[in-house]
Amino acid sequence: MIVFAVIGAKALYLLFVWLLSAAIASWVSDRKGYGERVGLAFGLILSAIGLVIVLLLPGRPGSKWKSQGWLPRRRSRGA
Numbered sequence: 133m134i135v136f137a138v139i140g141a142k143a144l145y146l147l148f149v150w151l152l153s154a155a156i157a158s159w160v161s162d163r164k165g166y167g168e169r170v171g172l173a174f175g176l177i178l179s180a181i182g183l184v185i186v187l188l189l190p191g192r193p194g195s196k197w198k199s200q201g202w203l204p205r206r207r208s209r210g211a
Contacts, residue, residue: 150175150176150179153179153183154179156175158171158175161174162196163191163202163204164195165193171186174186
């Protein structure tokens with residue numbers, strides 16, 4: 133009898149890391165001016181290493197990364 137539940141939790145955690153790294157890499161690459169597809173490809177193919185690669189890419193001139201910084205500002209509720 134083979135027990136598959138032993139690897140179930142580890143596989144679920146690795147799946148979460150894979151999906152989160154793809155989503156974050158997509159968001160970062162869009163802010164850096166490369167488009168979402170570049171980050172999504174790096175994140176899906178290379179997982180967490182792809183996220184590091186996208187973080188090391190330089191921001192393009194005129195991108196949100198260069199003009200607003202790495203984290204966008206929150207809007208005030210009054211405006």
